Amino acid sequence: MLEYSEPIAKLIDEFKKLPGIGQKNAQRLVFFILRKSKEDVESLAKSLLEVKEKIKICSVCNNLTDIDPCFYCTSPDRDRSVICIVEEPYNLVAIEKTRSYKGLYHILHGALSPIRRIKPDDLKLSNLFPRLKPENNQMITVKEIIIATNPTTEGEATAHYIANLIKPLGIRVTRIATGMPVGSDLEFVDEVTMDKALANRHEI
Amino acid sequence: MHLVSIEVSNFRNLKGVFCFEQGLNIIFGENGQGKTNCIEAIYFLATTRSFRTTNLSEMIAFGENFLSVSGKVVVSKEIQKEIEVRLEGKRKSFLVNGKKVKVNEYLENLDAVIFNANELEIVRGSPEARRNFLDSGITAIYPAYLRTLLDYNRCLKQKNALLEEAQKHDTAFDKVATMIEPWNEQIVSLASRIHKLRVRYVERLSKALQNQFFNNEFIKIRYVSSLEGKGDLSNYSSTLRERLSLRLGAEIAAGHSLVGVHRDDLEITVNDRDLKKFGSSGQQRSALLLLLIAKIEVYRQQNGYYPLFLIDDIDSELDYERISKLLELLEGKTQTFVTTSKTSFLDKFASKGKIITLKRGEVFSQSLTK
Numbered sequence: 001m002l003e004y005s006e007p008i009a010k011l012i013d014e015f016k017k018l019p020g021i022g023q024k025n026a027q028r029l030v031f032f033i034l035r036k037s038k039e040d041v042e043s044l045a046k047s048l049l050e051v052k053e054k055i056k057i058c059s060v061c062n063n064l065t066d067i068d069p070c071f072y073c074t075s076p077d078r079d080r081s082v083i084c085i086v087e088e089p090y091n092l093v094a095i096e097k098t099r100s101y102k103g104l105y106h107i108l109h110g111a112l113s114p115i116r117r118i119k120p121d122d123l124k125l126s127n128l129f130p131r132l133k134p135e136n137n138q139m140i141t142v143k144e145i146i147i148a149t150n151p152t153t154e155g156e157a158t159a160h161y162i163a164n165l166i167k168p169l170g171i172r173v174t175r176i177a178t179g180m181p182v183g184s185d186l187e188f189v190d191e192v193t194m195d196k197a198l199a200n201r202h203e204i
Numbered sequence: 205m206h207l208v209s210i211e212v213s214n215f216r217n218l219k220g221v222f223c224f225e226q227g228l229n230i231i232f233g234e235n236g237q238g239k240t241n242c243i244e245a246i247y248f249l250a251t252t253r254s255f256r257t258t259n260l261s262e263m264i265a266f267g268e269n270f271l272s273v274s275g276k277v278v279v280s281k282e283i284q285k286e287i288e289v290r291l292e293g294k295r296k297s298f299l300v301n302g303k304k305v306k307v308n309e310y311l312e313n314l315d316a317v318i319f320n321a322n323e324l325e326i327v328r329g330s331p332e333a334r335r336n337f338l339d340s341g342i343t344a345i346y347p348a349y350l351r352t353l354l355d356y357n358r359c360l361k362q363k364n365a366l367l368e369e370a371q372k373h374d375t376a377f378d379k380v381a382t383m384i385e386p387w388n389e390q391i392v393s394l395a396s397r398i399h400k401l402r403v404r405y406v407e408r409l410s411k412a413l414q415n416q417f418f419n420n421e422f423i424k425i426r427y428v429s430s431l432e433g434k435g436d437l438s439n440y441s442s443t444l445r446e447r448l449s450l451r452l453g454a455e456i457a458a459g460h461s462l463v464g465v466h467r468d469d470l471e472i473t474v475n476d477r478d479l480k481k482f483g484s485s486g487q488q489r490s491a492l493l494l495l496l497i498a499k500i501e502v503y504r505q506q507n508g509y510y511p512l513f514l515i516d517d518i519d520s521e522l523d524y525e526r527i528s529k530l531l532e533l534l535e536g537k538t539q540t541f542v543t544t545s546k547t548s549f550l551d552k553f554a555s556k557g558k559i560i561t562l563k564r565g566e567v568f569s570q571s572l573t574k
Binding site: 112113114115119120153154156157158159160161164190191192194195 | 308347348351355358359361362363365366369382383385386387389390
């Protein structure tokens with residue numbers, strides 16, 4: 001029944017455990033690796049181990065980092081009066097790409113979902129509150145929290161939940177807007193996005 | 205807009221090509237020859253769903269692993285399209301003129317409504333059947349509504365998971381309240397939208413009800429919110445918010461959600477009496493027909509054309525008097541497909557349309573077009 005010799009079959013199985021990789025893609029990856037030089041494969045294997053050994057979670061903002069606290073939390077150029085809350089580390093990367101946000105981040109590593117048994121305690125939220133005190137924030141008062149969780153029901157619930165906790169502290173809480181993607185043509189926008197964009201229209 | 209023909213492969217017991225008339229198509233045959241399969245294939249082509257099953261792979265012919273239904277659709281004199289839907293296991297794919305397209309784009313080409321014994325649930329069954337009737341009608345004229353509905357159901361499911369857990373573990377009330385709050389907040393805004401659209405849709409349906417049609421039976425419909433008598437419905441969201449917080453204790457005790465648009469209903473009366481309780485079986489069928497006709501009328505007002513009208517087993521559901529009135533009403537409007545196994549039906553209505561006789565899943569004979 002085994003079509004491939006055992007080492008190949010084993011590696012195919014390992015690749016198949018990765019998200020978005022099925023049998024065919026896994027085979028392609030294995031044969032790609034077999035064609036590579038030994039050095040290339042060693043470097044790949046080393047990188048895999050290195051990422052696991054060196055990357056930890058920032059004790060301040062929960063970002064993935066090789067130094068603790070992370071680059072954003074220690075940078076003197078960041079505006080320490082604003083904190084943007086996101087679900088996952090790659091959401092931070094998406095916001096950073098704008099180059100226009102200069103504040104700090106807080107990463108939850110998930111969103112509320114009772115059906116998947118993800119409760120408030122399962123989010124990395126508790127270390128947000130000490131950050132809001134000036135003495136823990138280089139004597140700077142946090143003026144605004146931007147909630148940039150995903151526009152899904154889970155993301156919205158998480159946003160509401162956090163807003164309810166922070167508002168009593170007298171800090172401004174904002175939610176990122178939803179609507180039209182910039183540079184696109186109206187005819188290519190799906191009706192749900194269009195609907196939201198119309199509902200959230202503003203005067204010019 | 206009409207369907208010229210369909211071609212099927214591996215669709216239940218059907219084989220080959222079926223050609224249709226712009227007006228009435230009578231699909232005739234003995235039991236088990238594929239009449240219902242034929243209109244199911246049309247329905248599947250038009251909506252990508254089945255009116256018989258939610259497990260679509262049941263439609264794949266025994267021993268095969270995929271099916272396809274393709275159809276020629278005349279959009280206007282100049283424009284003809286070939287559309288195709290394929291099913292492989294559970295995966296559907298859609299083609300328009302040989303090119304793969306996304307489902308929303310595919311669905312713009314054709315639509316269908318079905319009248320069969322199951323649909324009688326709308327007039328005699330649970331409120332859920334009536335809510336589904338409204339929701340499918342709204343989605344057909346306003347596609348973005350589907351997202352609202354899905355999000356609402358998702359929030360409800362999430363909230364129910366919390367309520368069930370709270371009931372089981374006797375969690376402190378305040379703690380449950382803070383956990384529920386973010387979901388209730390979304391439920392309020394989604395439910396307000398659903399309520400508003402359903403009320404508006406019922407008003408449109410109401411105006412389109414052709415009540416003069418079946419004598420002595422005056423049908424009225426009204427959307428009945430589960431919040432009726434519980435506060436000011438013109439300010440729905442604040443009434444719902446109040447109600448949700450008031451009933452939270454009861455919801456925890458029940459272990460599931462008790463307040464929201466998923467408890468609403470459509471009231472249908474015949475001569476001012478509740479149709480479900482007091483209507484005769486004939487009145488219920490007339491009412492259902494009037495509702496479906498109103499539905500396609502509202503559809504046309506919005507989209508500019510009628511959906512296909514499918515009636516399975518027409519003479520077991522309706523008497524000849526109602527049938528002839530119905531066909532008269534649909535004439536010149538919809539492309540209509542009916543199935544029958546009775547020759548007496550043919551005797552009476554053969555002159556009104558095309559007869560397609562099926563034997564063992566194939567076209568055995570067909571009458572010449574008028």
